Structures are given as structure tokens and as C-alpha cells.
Amino acid sequence: MRNGGHGRFPLAALALGLMFIAPLLRASDDDCLACHSDRQLKSAQGRALFVDQERFKTSIHGQAGIGCVDCHADLMKVKDFPHAEKLKPVACVSCHDAEETEIKASIHGKPQEGPNPIIVFCKDCHGTHDIRGKEDSESSVYSLNLPDTCESCHLQRVRTQRGSELIRQYNLSVHFRALEKAGLSLSATCVTCHGGHGVRAVKDSESRVSRKNIIRTCGRCHVGIEKNYLDGVHGKDYIKGSADVPVCIDCHSEHDIVSPENLGSRVYGTRVAAVCSRCHDDERLARQYGFLTSRLKSYSASYHGTASKFGEIRVANCASCHGFHDIRVSSDPKSSINPTNMSKTCGKCHLGASSNFAKGKVHVISEKTESRGSYVAKVIYMSIIGGMVSIFLIFIAADLYRRKRKRRSP
């Protein structure tokens, strides 16, 4: 943001005065372009020094009437051209000081570790003479162009701790596809989640994608889901500051987030059980929060779980019955697995499901202590099968034994 006038009269008057006087004192754009409009112009090191006049005029600075020496301020008073080759770097801060403060606090503003510390300048993201507003579709920071801008460093020069593969995964995500394929400029880009000038390392608790802030960050677009999540059993503990409950990225993954209908999604129908059981089969968490483990085992043993293993997605997974963002404990009257709601929940698939759906355990383990009926049936059948097979084998053995002896001594 330009920070020219402070609204106080004397300063404004001074500025106004400068506007008239300045052109008389300083070098005009025409003076600069006398040389810099030459496409062949190069520095001693061979760097191109050409300035595209047309592009500059349509840039946000050009449109605002800002001249060359406003930014290249050390040329302001120079009268002899050509000027010295070495110029001071442009200090955007002279106008954009709020952004400068943000950047100083961000990961881009801090010296990086490693043998070749990379310093990020404004121009690395915004360009130089051709800077455009973020709403301008030609801008390097326009949402549809932004991933390319970030990736030009983060896929090439910069190695994040978790490798460039993690960055590349974004290009597989539903967010990127929305940008790329659907041209949906509102879809999440790097900046939407990580922040722009204020981008911080993920491990920084002030980062927008830190555990503390991620719900808020995703919720900026997914408003309804944020609300549902905070109403659910996970969200309630999240608010209390629990470090154990899952947040968005624990189930949906991070950069390669895709639609649950997509086979590659971590919450695709047949893969949901694996995601939930990472915590729900964990003994420590089970003890601490008083839930039962073996849910994956009992689900896998059911028809739902078995069919799911064979890739059938029409059968129930964890989320089909328990819900997903607003999962509630069964004692909650609003819970989809509260006994009073079971016939409705089961009825989503089993049309006309009766209240009998609630009479018995859904997660059957067929152990002595639980699901007595199934356990007894299982034990009876195991004995019958064991007994029968033993009798078969004994009879066959006896038969073969007799035949062998007969052959030896007819």
C-alpha cells in the first residue's frame, strides 16, 4: 500500500509542492528510456537492461504515475547519463512499510539456514517493472498464476524439510484442479492457506497451517464444515486444546487433498477405516479417552468391512454410520448412532430399516464377554468342523492302511 500522505496539512502541501517542482529537478522517464528502451542494452555482466515501456505503463505503478526514479531513488538527482552501473536495490519499504513488517516476521524475511542462504526479495514474487495488482489476471500473484510463482522456487532452488515431492503433490489436489481445470479463481492457492507476506514455517505455532490455526484457515472457505467440526466430539476437544484429536489435515492429508470420491483420497470409501483406526486402534488413546479398540478388527470381520476390502464402496464405512466432521458419542441424542437414530442411519442404505437394527452390537467381536449368541454359534461350529474333519481323516487313514496291507499280502 502506498504510504505517501499522512493526512496532515503541512506534509500534504509539501508533497503537492514536490509534484510540481520535482519534474524540474529530477531525471524524467524519457531520460531513462532514451537508453533503456533499447532491447539490446546489456550490462557489463551481460544482464539485460531493457525496460518494456508498454508493460510498465499498464503496470500498477505505471498507472499510478510513478516514475523510474521514484523507485530507483539513487538516480533521483543524477544529471549525467549514462549513470553508474551499480545501483542500490530498490527499497519497496519506502512506500510499502506494512508489508515490509509482515515479511520481516515471516520465514521469507529471516535468514535461512544452510550453506547458501536464500534471501527472498519482493521482486522474486511480484516481478519488477511489470508489477500488477493481485486482482489483475496477468499478475504473478493472481490466484490462477500463484502456484507457478511459488513453485518456481519451491520446486527448484528451495528444499523444504519434507522435500519437493510434498510441494509437487499440490498439483494433484482438488484445489489445484479447480484452479487449473475449472478456472475457479477462488480455489485455495499456496497463499490461501500459508498466508502471503506473513508466511511462516509449518512448525511455527503462529503459522496459519499450524495445529492451532488450521481449523480456522480451512474454515475460511469451508465455513459449514468448520462449524460442524467444532460441534463434534473431535472439535470439542480441539477447542480445549487437546493435542490428540484429528484436525483437517490428519484425515484429508495436506497438499494432495482430493475429493473423497477420488480413489486416491485418504478418505475414499474403502480407505476410511484405515484413517480412523490410526487413532481408534491405539491402546494409549483408548485408555485415555475411554473408547474401545478393535474397531477396525470388528469392522473388517463384518460384511461391510469385508466388502470394503474388495473395493466395494457402496457398503458402510466408519463415516457412513458415525458421520465425519460432526462425529458425536452415541449417548448424545444428536448422534447418528444414538439408539433412537439407528433406524434412520441404517435406513440410509437399508430402506425401511426397523428399530431392530439397534438391538445388538454392531461391532461384533464374537468373544465370550461380548455378543454371546455369535460366540456360542461360532464355538459350536468350530467343534463340529474340527470333529468332522478329524473323523474324515481318521476314516481315510484307516481305509488306506488296510488297502496297503492287503496289497502286500493278498
Place this chain on the structure above:
Amino acid sequence: MNETGLIRDDEVFLRMNLVERIQHFLLIFSMGTLMLTGLPLIFTELKIFKSIFAFEKAFYFRGILHRVAAVVLIVNIVWHVLTTVFTKRGRSNFKELLPKVRDVKDAWNLFWHNVGLTRFLYKKGVGKAFFDKHPALLFEKEPEFGRYNFIEKFEYWAVAWGSFVMILSGFFMWKVELSLKLFPLWVHDIFVIVHGYEAMLAFLAVIIWHMYNVHLNPEVFPMSKIWLNGKITGHELRTLHPLEYRKIGEGRKRRLEEANAAQPK
């Protein structure tokens, strides 16, 4: 008692008529399909099933196939019951198939005859006086079977019982909404458990018991062909089903005598 040469060893008898062979074939087809499409649900980790059901929509297709085979099995059973009730041959076979106390004795006797433990002890002079008093316990003679021996009767009734259990539990698994209108969930769970274990029992019974008796048994190896051509020879009848053999022989003898008596001299 002598068969008096009324039955030649190479004479051919019909043991399974065409209808019975078709019913047997339909049973093989439906049971095979049911096992192939059902057992993978129990042995989910076995690679062979996963490679068979690797294509897309495979699981849906499996379910359809399983139900089609179930319907074939049911139709086959209904047909079998009808032929059993409404044909003379069916009624007579059924009578022959009824389990008797004799079958248990046959099984017992055959087993100890095969093992030959008591004969071995007798030969070694152990308990000589006891065995002299109870010569039956030596199991010298192989038990003699009628039209259906205890093995065949057992298999027949095992299929009948198994089909009943599988059709009943399977029907309620097919119509789970109906099942849960009638029963609480824990009863339905028992249907599911029973369906799985009965399937395994049937599978093992077929693989071990039936396959041994009709294929691997040295008596018939590599395979008894009765299920294909329905034929059994007089020789086989005499060795495997001596009681039936004698019955046929006596029948012929009687008819011969009646014919002789009716013939004026």
C-alpha cells in the same frame, strides 16, 4: 443265497438315471459357484481370490453370481424333492437312503476292520479267551452294504441339512431389512456366522470326504464314472453293494421260478 450266475460281472446296471445325473451336475455347478463367490469373504487374505476378483465392479458381480447360484441350488432342490415324492424310483431311493442303526454299526465295523487292531492282538495271543468268546470283536469280515452305504447316506443328509441351513441363513442375509424386521440384530449376526461356518464345513466335507470316496479312493481312482454315465457293472455291484446285488439276484431267481411254475410241463 448264491447268485447262481443270474448276474454277469460285466452286466451294466443304471445307478444314476439322467435326471439324477443332471441334478447332481446342477449341485456341483451351484455349490462350486457359491463357494467360489462366497469363500473369498471368509478368506479375504488369500491372493488367489483377489486375482480372480481383480476387475472393477468385481465385488458387485460376485454378489449377483452368488445369488444366481443360490437360486439354481434352490430350484434344483425343489426339483429333487418333486422327483423323490412323485416317482416310484425316487420313493424307493429315498427309502434306501433313510439312516438306520445298521449304518452306525457299519461305520464302526468298517473302521475296526480296517485298523485290524483286535486281529493283531489276537494273533499275538493277547486276550485270546476274550476274543474266542466274542469273535465279532475281531472284525474279520468287511461290513456289507446295500444300495447306499453309510458314507453315501451321510453325504446325502449332509447336503440336505447344509442346504437347509445355508438357504435359511442366506435368505435372511439377502433380505437383511426383512430379517431385522423379524429378529433383533444379534440374531441376524448368528445367521451371518452360521452361513460362514456351514460354508466352510461343506467345503471341507466335499474336498476331503467326497473327493476321497469318489476320486482318490484306490478302488475307483482316478474317478468313479457313475456321475457321468450313471452305469455300474455287476462286478462293482457285487463288491461295493453286495446286499443290493443279492436283492437283484433273488428277485430274478424268484421271477424265474414263477415263470417256471407257470410254464406247463
